[in-house]
Amino acid sequence: AAVCGTEGRQFESVPVYQRHIAFQDEKMNKENKLQASLPKGFKDRWGDELALKNKLVDTIKEVFVNYSFEQLETPEFEKSINIGSFLAEDESNPMSDVFSFVNEKESLTLRYDLSAPLARFCAENFRDLVFPYKRFAYGNVFRQEKADSARYRAFGQLDADIIGDANPSQADAEICNIIGESFKKIGLSKDQFTINVSNKKILQGLINELKIEEDRQYKVLKSIDKLDRLGTKGVEELLKQGRKDQSGAFTKGCELSDNQASEIINFLNLKGISDLKANLKNPLSLEGINELEELFKVLSYGKNQDSVKIDVTKIRGLSYYTGYLVETNLNFKVTNAKGKEINIGSVASGGRYDNLIARFKGADYKGTGMSIGVDRLLYAVNQLGQIKVNKNKPVLVCILDKSFIQKYYEIVNELRANNIASEIYLDQNKNLKKQLQYADRKKLNLAIICGENEFKEEKLTIKKLNSSKENDQLVINRKDLVNEISKLQ
Secondary structure (H helix, E strand, O other), X not given: OOEEEEOOEEEEOOOHHHHHHHHHHHHHHHHOOOOOOOOOXXXXXXXXXXXXXXXXXXXXXXXXXXXXXXXXXXOOEEEHHHHOOOOOOOOOOOOOOOOEEEOOOOEEEEOOOOHHHHHHHHHHHHHHOOOOEEEEEEEEEEOOOOOEOOEOOEEEEEEEEEEOOOOHHHHHHHHHXXXXXXXXXXXXXXXXXXXEEEEHHHHHHHHHXXXXXXXXXXXXXXXXXXXXXXXXXXXXHHHOOEEEOOOOOEEEOOOOOHHHHHHHHHHOOOOHHHHHHHHOOOHHHHHHHHHHHHHHHHHXXXXXXXXXXXXXXXXXXXXXXXXXXXXXXXXXXXXXXXXOEEOOOOOEEEEEOOOOHHHOOOOOOOEEEEEEEHHHHHHHHHHHOOOOOOOOOOEEEOOOOHHXXXXXXXXXXXXXXXXXXXXEOOOOOOOHHHHHHHHHHOOOOEEEEOOHHHHHHOEEEEEEOOOOOOOOEEEEEHHHHHHHXXXXX
């Protein structure tokens, strides 16, 4: 056989022209190495940040279970026709804000929230569910939108929803309470967040009174929803002819009259029940105001009323909300990667949607719920630094003598059997110094060191790796291994 050995590669019985192609491919691969990077709007998580995220998720899940919500898991993809379109800014392309593709049979869309899949699930399985159906869900959602340091195109959400006939005030109050309880349980004080509530009927009544055409109403709501980000002037521009942003891009406005826009801006300055009642007299607005009053009456029976405030500027952009609205904001500063203070927006939001499930044949159920933006919340509380993750770091079992390898494995197996995280060093040929350097880089706290003499005497040495004291080693009896390690963790 012909053998060609170049740069360690061998080609047996390979024609010359094929060898030439192979060498050219290898040369091209060296010159065109892939760049290891994520697309914009996506993020890897690991280490301490991921440990904190897991703590947030696990703690909030415990609250949901304590409130008698049961977990539901749905696929990331749904049929595009079932997902619907509630996000798009571009009226000519209603699916522009979601990730969709067409396979050989149907159009599919990555879910943009967990509510649309819930609606489909309830309509499909209503015969097997017990209503009111209280469900929670956790998973990633996907949005094709502008990304920044605190806004992602794939991000985790934790949802809690109540579907079916129930007293609206009680069900909506349950959602407020579960938000308040969740944020307190993860370690925030009641002064560090505010649960803002409103009712869509209040503004809808004003819009009807101002005789704003139906085809403009959704765009009006989406313009008001940008108040936190654009301020009063920016919203007023969007309500009228339009707005040019700092980049020079122009967003066409709702083209309302000066009087219509002025009435809406005045409405956004109203505070509290009495102020709303004094300025709004149409029946639909009064109905929404009365529902807010009933909500606060139920909240007074619990422990979270002090965290809930009325804010009529909180207008959820999604068009499927029909009444009660909720947005939760943090009351501490958050900065971007450049150290500039940013408005991180709502970290838990939702509302009442009495028509979402009715889109499906044979299904007509009322619903209310909320979503906690896990990654946005994580971004903020990670900067706060007050929520600690109690994480017992693994114990490293060092190998001093290869002839005792079985005994080293007996040690690590005993630790793991007693739920003590541990690892054995995976290279028998490295000296102790290299093994301890490995432990130092992983910021481990404890290492077990033992050689021939220790094994003969049935002793072990525990080394405290991050101790500044001279007495950083402890010699123990082999039989006391688990007890002594447990004391030190």
